[in-house]
Amino acid sequence: MIRIENLSKRYKNIHALKSISLQVAQGELFAYLGPNGAGKTTTIRILTGLTNLTSGKAFLNGFDIEKQTLDAKKQCGLVPQTINLDQELTVYENLEVHGCLFGMPARQRAEKILELLDYVDLDDRKDTLTKNLSGGMRRRIMIARALLHSPRILFLDEPTVGLDAGIRRKIWALIKKIQQNGTTIFLTTHYIEEAEFLAARVAFLDEGNIVATDTPENLKARLGEWAIDRVSEDDMKTQYFKTMEEAKDLSRHYEDSFTLRRVNLEDAFLSLTGKTVK
Amino acid sequence: MIQGCGAIYHREVLILQRRFWRMLASMAVSPLLYLLAFGYAMGDRVMVAGYTYTEFLIPGLVAMTSMTQAYGIASEINISRFYWHIFEEFQAAPINDVAYVLGEVLAGITRSFISVIVILGLGFIFGVSLGYYSIWFWLPVLLNSFVFSSLAVGIAMLVKSHSDQAMVNNFIITPMAFLGGTFFPIDRLPPVAQKILFFLPLTHASKAIRGAAFEHHANLYSCLLLALTGALFFFIAIHCVNRAKD
Numbered sequence: 033m034i035r036i037e038n039l040s041k042r043y044k045n046i047h048a049l050k051s052i053s054l055q056v057a058q059g060e061l062f063a064y065l066g067p068n069g070a071g072k073t074t075t076i077r078i079l080t081g082l083t084n085l086t087s088g089k090a091f092l093n094g095f096d097i098e099k100q101t102l103d104a105k106k107q108c109g110l111v112p113q114t115i116n117l118d119q120e121l122t123v124y125e126n127l128e129v130h131g132c133l134f135g136m137p138a139r140q141r142a143e144k145i146l147e148l149l150d151y152v153d154l155d156d157r158k159d160t161l162t163k164n165l166s167g168g169m170r171r172r173i174m175i176a177r178a179l180l181h182s183p184r185i186l187f188l189d190e191p192t193v194g195l196d197a198g199i200r201r202k203i204w205a206l207i208k209k210i211q212q213n214g215t216t217i218f219l220t221t222h223y224i225e226e227a228e229f230l231a232a233r234v235a236f237l238d239e240g241n242i243v244a245t246d247t248p249e250n251l252k253a254r255l256g257e258w259a260i261d262r263v264s265e266d267d268m269k270t271q272y273f274k275t276m277e278e279a280k281d282l283s284r285h286y287e288d289s290f291t292l293r294r295v296n297l298e299d300a301f302l303s304l305t306g307k308t309v310k
Numbered sequence: 311m312i313q314g315c316g317a318i319y320h321r322e323v324l325i326l327q328r329r330f331w332r333m334l335a336s337m338a339v340s341p342l343l344y345l346l347a348f349g350y351a352m353g354d355r356v357m358v359a360g361y362t363y364t365e366f367l368i369p370g371l372v373a374m375t376s377m378t379q380a381y382g383i384a385s386e387i388n389i390s391r392f393y394w395h396i397f398e399e400f401q402a403a404p405i406n407d408v409a410y411v412l413g414e415v416l417a418g419i420t421r422s423f424i425s426v427i428v429i430l431g432l433g434f435i436f437g438v439s440l441g442y443y444s445i446w447f448w449l450p451v452l453l454n455s456f457v458f459s460s461l462a463v464g465i466a467m468l469v470k471s472h473s474d475q476a477m478v479n480n481f482i483i484t485p486m487a488f489l490g491g492t493f494f495p496i497d498r499l500p501p502v503a504q505k506i507l508f509f510l511p512l513t514h515a516s517k518a519i520r521g522a523a524f525e526h527h528a529n530l531y532s533c534l535l536l537a538l539t540g541a542l543f544f545f546i547a548i549h550c551v552n553r554a555k556d
């Protein structure tokens with residue numbers, strides 16, 4: 033379980049997070065959505081102890097990240113946004129060092145490493161140097177590494193950025209599988225369809241503020257069910273409708289081209305952040 | 311605490327093993343050049359403090375190399391921090407700052423000892439064998455490595471980029487390597503210079519190491535000074551790791 037209360041973070045002259053509050057239940061798959069620079073990574077870095085917070089409080093499974101730092105860290109596994117595998121070590125050695133860092137006994141470590149490499153489908157790469165792996169393989173190794181000490185909360189910072197559609201699906205399936213084992217998952221992404229596909233609940237983050245937290249269905253329902261995009265010379269206008277009939281009725285009068293489609297999470301985000309021309 | 315330190319050290323040892331022969335070769339290069347250049351040039355003709363120059367040089371090289379190799383972990387930490395982001399993996403782990411510093415310092419000391427053995431081997435080839443069996447030879451080597459690997463961790467945490475790191479090395483380590491009693495006895499320098507050099511840890515390390523190598527002389531005073539300096543740098547390093555969080 034994750035609880036964040038009025039968390040804020042200031043770098044010298046940048047106010048990266050402005051008093052955010054948030055709660056994620058045990059076993060939930062929660063997506064944290066926002067454009068570049070919104071403060072997603074900053075939030076994760078604070079929760080996992082890589083960065084100090086400026087004010088506010090945060091708890092991981094009840095452990096205060098400031099006062100019970102080591103206990104809080106034991107609760108979580110982290111897959112950071114940038115690849116941080118030891119390039120000079122093999123896949124196995126990377127995982128082994130991680131197991132040592134979390135104080136796993138040698139036997140348990142060895143068994144769990146093989147089990148997880150199998151789980152992420154890379155058991156044949158055990159003795160490959162990580163510098164010789166592809167991007168998608170590295171991501172999966174990072175996920176295996178983060179799961180090694182059986183954390184109850186998993187932080188995934190943009191786990192599919194820069195990967196092709198096939199690998200992305202593979203990682204999505206993996207994430208779902210992890211959640212089904214009862215792990216709480218906190219995922220950041222700026223791919224809206226990723227959040228829509230995976231998460232039970234999402235938060236929209238914009239310029240360090242949470243503008244909404246809800247299920248994807250509820251967020252979309254605020255706008256309606258159907259949308260019409262009309263492209264004119266210099267911008268694109270979107271209108272929302274409760275029913276398809278309503279949309280069709282209106283569109284009968286349009287002369288230029290338009291697209292009728294279902295409302296998606298991106299519409300909800302754009303309308304909430306006011307970053308759309310309405 | 312022990313577990314965290316062990317994990318950090320384990321990682322460094324894995325990397326040392328992977329690079330072992332390359333590392334050994336690179337550790338041999340500069341002492342070999344010094345021995346060839348100075349040893350053959352001045353060799354047996356020049357006597358310093360009653361010893362041939364080659365004999366005089368070897369304990370100095372031991373002091374200097376144990377410093378540069380121990381301090382060398384700074385660049386390694388730097389690369390793993392700014393370039394590979396591996397430092398984040400340590401930061402996210404449930405280990406405290408003392409364990410981290412201790413693990414890295416032990417790795418620095420290990421590197422330093424390997425390089426000292428390389429030099430003694432080279433010296434042997436050059437026909438020099440001194441009082442290497444004394445504890446008073448190895449203790450200052452250990453303390454010198456402790457001083458400079460602690461300094462290395464601290465500085466690696468303070469600098470903001472890799473080029474800053476190179477600059478610090480140029481201003482601190484290189485001058486000390488030449489002036490700390492490694493290549494010539496500092497009592498030949500003017501008194502003012504001697505007073506200044508007295509404050510360099512390397513001066514004490516070379517004095518103690520050479521004393522033991524030549525006369526099995528126990529230099530308690532220099533060892534104590536090195537131990538205190540090392541302890542100071544170690545605590546500063548712990549503080550710096552904590553500050554490196556942003």
Ligand SMILES: Nc1ncnc2c1ncn2[C@@H]1O[C@H](COP(=O)(O)OP(=O)(O)OP(=O)(O)O)[C@@H](O)[C@H]1O
Pocket residue numbers: 043044046048066067068069070071072073074075113222556
């Ligand atoms: N170490 C730092 N020092 C100063 N400013 C920082 C630092 N890290 C992040 N910031 C600033 O904080 C803000 C939020 O950055 P953050 O990395 O959290 O965004 P993000 O939502 O993860 O973006 P992206 O989608 O690009 O990963 C940005 O304005 C960024 O410039």
Ligand SMILES: [Mg+2]
Pocket residue numbers: 072073074113189190
């Ligand atoms: Mg980010």
